[in-house]
Amino acid sequence: MASTDMQDRINRAVWSSRSGRNGFAVASGWTDPGEAAAFAWVKQQTGHQPVLDVGVGGGRTVALLTAISNDYTAVDYTPEMVTICRRNHPGIRVQQMDARDMSAFPDESFGLVVFSYNGIDAVDYPGRRAVLREFTRVLKPGGLALFSAHNLRGPSYRQNPLHLLRMPNLSVNPVSVCIDVARIAYSLAIGTLNYLRYSPLNHEFDGYAIRVCAAHEFGIVIMYTDMDTQLRQLAEVGLRTEAVFGNSTGRHMQKGDDVRDESWFHFVARKVAA
Numbered sequence: 073m074a075s076t077d078m079q080d081r082i083n084r085a086v087w088s089s090r091s092g093r094n095g096f097a098v099a100s101g102w103t104d105p106g107e108a109a110a111f112a113w114v115k116q117q118t119g120h121q122p123v124l125d126v127g128v129g130g131g132r133t134v135a136l137l138t139a140i141s142n143d144y145t146a147v148d149y150t151p152e153m154v155t156i157c158r159r160n161h162p163g164i165r166v167q168q169m170d171a172r173d174m175s176a177f178p179d180e181s182f183g184l185v186v187f188s189y190n191g192i193d194a195v196d197y198p199g200r201r202a203v204l205r206e207f208t209r210v211l212k213p214g215g216l217a218l219f220s221a222h223n224l225r226g227p228s229y230r231q232n233p234l235h236l237l238r239m240p241n242l243s244v245n246p247v248s249v250c251i252d253v254a255r256i257a258y259s260l261a262i263g264t265l266n267y268l269r270y271s272p273l274n275h276e277f278d279g280y281a282i283r284v285c286a287a288h289e290f291g292i293v294i295m296y297t298d299m300d301t302q303l304r305q306l307a308e309v310g311l312r313t314e315a316v317f318g319n320s321t322g323r324h325m326q327k328g329d330d331v332r333d334e335s336w337f338h339f340v341a342r343k344v345a346a
Contacts, residue, residue: 074195079282079293082270083194084141087150087292096130097156103189105322108221110338113315114184115140116215121183124210126171126203127191131157134164137186145182147174171195180212187219190336193294197280200295204309212346217311220338221318224296225279226337231286233264246250263289279304299331302339311341 086092102108125133130153147169148154154168158321169176171187174301185207188213192203207217222228236259256274263286270284272291279301285294297305303313316325318334325331 074117076199078273079194079196083292083294084150085339086288088152092221092288093130093152093156096132096153097160099130100135101132102136103220104319106259106317106319106334107188108110108334109317109322109324110218110220110315110340111140112217113317113340114186117216118184119297121212121215122181124182124185125184126174126187126221127272128157128166129153130190131164131166133188134161139182139186145169164312171201171206174206174210174268177210179209180215181210183212183215185211185215185217187217188190190222190294193222193285193290195295196282197277201305201309204305204311208309208310208311208343211343213343216314217341217342218338218344220336221293221297222252222285223301223331224267224298224301224337226296226334226335228286229281229283229296233260233267233290235286236260236263236289262291265316266290297317299325299327299337302337303327306339306341310344312344313341315340 118140120143122143123137125137125144125146128134128148134146146157146164146166148157149168149170149239151168154166157164157166170199192200192273197204207259211217220269261300267284267290270290270293272282275281280295280297282293282295285292299316306313317338318325319321319335319338
């Protein structure tokens with residue numbers, strides 16, 4: 073299985089790469105209907121409480137969260153992303169920080185903590201528990217945590233490089249067609265190489281797994297978890313799950329629902345008051 077250091081090295085290399093920087097620098101808006109539904113849910117609950125945006129990347133979520141509260145702070149664990157976010161959003165408070173250790177923030181500092189884009193999946197199981205414990209620590213009693221996480225039972229779990237053969241809507245322009253085909257061939261070659269390189273790190277456990285992911289041409293190694301396991305982890309650190317939204321339609325999910333069409337979930341959990 074992937075060690076913490078190895079998984080960090082692999083994933084940090086992607087976030088810091090030219091393609092990673094360029095992609096995150098221009099990302100905007102919602103990732104999916106589930107994220108839009110989850111943000112709408114917390115907006116009704118949060119008011120103007122201080123917000124912590126974890127894994128801000130290039131700043132995709134800045135406008136989405138400053139619409140909830142003007143008391144906004146962002147962190148990211150790669151210096152490249154911090155630089156991009158500061159450039160894209162001058163005046164925003166953004167720091168380089170690892171979500172597993174946010175000791176720079178005092179206890180009970182925020183009313184809402186958000187970790188979007190499935191960022192929590194980039195660390196291993198002990199790291200994930202550390203992130204959730206930090207959520208609990210920095211949240212005020214009754215505060216909310218919102219994060220997204222890949223579904224172990226979803227369609228993305230078993231993807232292989234053939235996934236990269238999906239054809240775009242081809243143009244009638246033969247030059248454009250050639251460019252599209254060349255891009256697909258390049259993506260397939262890189263994706264296959266990465267898949268073969270990182271697949272030996274795949275490992276399944278009870279309720280979760282570490283596995284190479286199709287994103288970034290199979291360039292990252294992440295955690296997938298099932299809903300019950302994630303709900304249990306939240307309860308163990310003092311976070312009571314309030315809502316779960318599926319990514320594909322934004323549907324409010326319930327225990328026992330068929331989740332096989334959901335690639336990831338958006339969890340909303342509240343810090344239990346002492």
